[in-house]
Amino acid sequence: MPVNEGMANLSDLLFGTSVAVYAAGMLGYAAEFAFSRLGTPSGKAATADGDGQLETAGEAGAQAEKQEILVGAATSAPGTAEAAGGSIEAAGKPGRAGKATRAGAGTAGLADAAGGAAGSDVAAGGGDAAGSGFAPWIGRIAVVLTIVGWVAHVGSAVTRAIAASRVPWGNMYEFSSMICLIAVTTFLALMTRQQIRWLGVFVMVPVVLSMGFAGTVLYVAAGPLVPALNSYWLRIHVAGAIVASGVFLVSAVTTVLFLLKDRWENRLAEVASGRAEASRAMRSRGGIVMRLPSSATLDTITYRAIAFAFPIWTFAIIAGAIWAEAAWGRYWGWDPKETWSFITWVIYAAYLHARATAGWRGRRAAAVSLLAFSALFVDYYLVNLVISGLHSYAGV
Amino acid sequence: MSTRPTAPSGHVDGLRPDDPTVLEAPEAFDPPAPRASSRRPPAARGPAGSAPETGPDEAPEADSESGAGTVSGTGPGDVPETGQETGADARPAGAASAAGSAEPAGAAGSADAAGAAGSAGFAGAAGAAGAGPRAAWLALLVRSWRQLTSMRTALVLLFLLALAAVPGSLIPQRNLNPMKVEEYFAEHPTLAPWLDRFSAFNVFGAPWFAAIYLLLFISLIGCLWSRVHWHARALFTAPPKAPARPGRLPGGSTWTSPLDAPDAVDLARGALRGRRFRVAVAPGDARRPDGSPDHSVAAEKGYLRESGNLVFHLALVALLAGMGLGSWFGYQGTVLVVTGNGFANTLISYDQYSGGELVDAAGLPPFSLTLDQFSASYQDNGQPADFRADVSYQSDIGSPVRTDTIRVNHPLRIGSAKIYLIGHGYAPHFVLRDPAGAVVWESYVPCTPRDGMFTSTCTVKIPDTGLPPVGERQEPQQLAFSGVFTPTTVLDPGHGYVSTFPAARAPGLTLTGFVGNLHLNEGIPQNVYAVDTRDMTQFPMTGPAGEKRIAQVVALNNPGQRTLTGLPGGLSLEVDGVHEFATFQTKSDPYKGLVLGASVVIILGLVASLRVRRRRVWVRATPLDGGGSTVEVGGLSRSDAQGFAAELAALSEEIRLDTTEAEATADGEKPAAAMPADPVTSTTISATSEREP
């Protein structure tokens, strides 16, 4: 089967373009994220966060330093002057703290408030209504860049498919590209429904890194498949694995964010109850962490992503077993690739169990989620590149 | 505790303060503990209070049970989490266990026979029989069984399973790559035997690996047993009655309707039915605790979640069973076939055979197969593009000969066996002639491929050369050749003759010859692919490479360059062509179908279990003095409360419209009725969010 060289070159060009444009978009998200600390953390979440913190601040007796941070955070939302004003007023009157919450419930109040806002529209990123600063504009440009990069990315996949006259997932370079395409598509699709621009930088960093790695180390020229890969079960199996991996990637990102936010909320509760001082790090990073949805929301997003991807991963493994049966005569042979897919599957099952078992939610479940993702990482990179097995030829 | 929790609350605690009736059947939604219900299967339920023998040693037992219940009893639904809920869970569990102790010891004995469900019986027996050693044993047994079937144990075992699989991918495994194992032994002479002692080179067949998964599956079966019981009961039980004030539940709403209470309830029932809830209307003579008539509807939906979950776990068991049976009743054989030859499905035909413990190796289905032609095609860079083996076969002795093509990914199915193409290579044709030109020996000799370009190593052993034994020990003069076959031969200045393409475009063979005693037929199995040169000497040959050379190169396609002369005794060797050979693997696994079926069910069950939401809705109408009624709607979801909030809102809106539009806004005293868009609802819709299993 001849390879269409023109198309193959076009595909490579589009791939490079898309990586470059994604990288620019990534910087845009990062810039928005970083600047909005001083600029406009607007929207409901900011308001809610502000309120929640004010309550906790009041609780702690409103030490001057703390007020500085917290009021600073609230007033940094010019778009919501009313809320900020209200907050300042409240902060000025420590008496209001009494109304706030009982001791120890500081975080609950915070989470509650943020969660309330995050419930239907996970706010924060969208300074759309109130955007007076330049940060939201950077954010919007980043979204446009992401879309442009995505179009180029899709183009790269399509032209490669045409060049080699087959599905564009036949080697590791192509798998990586497709997983990233799924992750970006998931992100863009979510963005049409929810205000999750804040997620941008966290999605784009792994995407740009793995595409960069794919384009340099893993790159192979377009060509037909080796016979063992040439089966429609391959298309199904690999497609399933790619979709599940892409979504698992998103869940790993939200897990990390959950841990950050959770820690921050705990610290805040400590500060609020007077058990700890607000540290310098909290003040400088607080603005960023605060823009994330509540830890409870992040936890929920993680769960949903995993609950969505787990059946697909199961399906991919089963499809792989069917394919192995057709190709090698055994549906399961504990080949390293199979072993690690199995390990990944078992740990994700453990995650689902962990969430169902009291006392294992939150941080412990998050740890399990990260463990599972590490297994996926080993399965994907190390098994193909370091440990060799029957699947190796499918790799690089 | 307030009725409107400020912090996000769990599902059930919103109810409890209001209405004790909800607790009448709490396990219908939230099983106190699967084991608690398993201990009380309806059939085995002893006459409550007939023999209240709750001995002193029974109390701690009950306690530990309820403790276990809260850990493991997260059972089939979603998990109660807060302290109060845990308490609520513990209560029925404790009660059940107390009742269990009331069971006569005889009944306990029969429960024993009933297996898993009998653990309750054990507890009862232990309590009733006092502190005898037997009882202690039973108690221990019961406790370990409960421990084993707890969800936390399942979690630990899952982790162990994952952990145990890791060395299997890092240390070479005998069944996958025996050569690597030997290399490992050579490289780590002290460590390897130790690892071997722990089955590290056969992890997936190791006893400790089996122990983990068997424990996991015993735990799973025990867990399932009670959950299936419990769920079956839930399926045939009406949803629990409405609380006193459903409108006060998170996300609930309340309004005034001009309709009488029974009519309003009827409309609500219709709306719920329309949304395919299972609906139970309080009977006409039902009374509230305060004696007033009870006009209410309880509705529930999403039983499929738990069904799916159970089916998924059951299918896991079936999958394991299928794999186990398959390994007992399946067999496999590998055979190398040179084009033009064939094999029969008998033990001796196979180069390698392995069968399950329960397979009769003498009675394999008698099919036979011949390789008519093998063809391979390659891309320009030498990557394989397609392999096909054209075969003719007979499915049984005397049955008609059919033809087919076996390709990678396209095995040939004969009965329950499948024949796969798993490899191929080259078999040059060697002809040994005596000085008169008569053929002494000839054969196709398969060579072992060494690289992607099919550079292959060949070993030729010729025991019967017709030459007389020599020397005082009368050593036989047997011949052996070892060589390297190159399908597309190119002379590389640095490396000698190499192959640059896997197809046989310019086949060449580099050969060296040995004469002496091969030590065949001495009872010691020999590797066909290696020459034992202890008692052999290398001899020079004359051929294309020149006179009296140790190594010669022959070009198989060139009749002038493929004969070697000057062999001992004046023999000559011609390599006059090459055939391709194919390696076939016969595999029979009669339980593959079961495994496949279980896999499909696993996916379906999983999707149902992770996608479906279990939720309850209650509607209560309270008659107003001046006619009309107050209607309250509220609900709870065990998972994905966010999605449920929207559903509940839509449902409430529908019922409100149904029950108010008859005489729109007739009584304006309640703004709720006048302003459908802004109902008097508890505004805690989001308060149930963030809780998922």
Ligand code: HEM
């Ligand atoms: C072979 C090992 C097992 C695997 C792979 C497995 C897998 C799973 C998965 C993927 C779920 C998620 C479904 C959901 O969240 O609805 C689940 C749920 C569940 N599993 Fe297992 N499981 C195993 C063994 C067990 C055992 C031994 C038990 C009993 C002790 C158990 C009890 C449960 C329960 C109660 C749930 C429901 C949790 C919930 O309501 O969310 N599982 N299991």
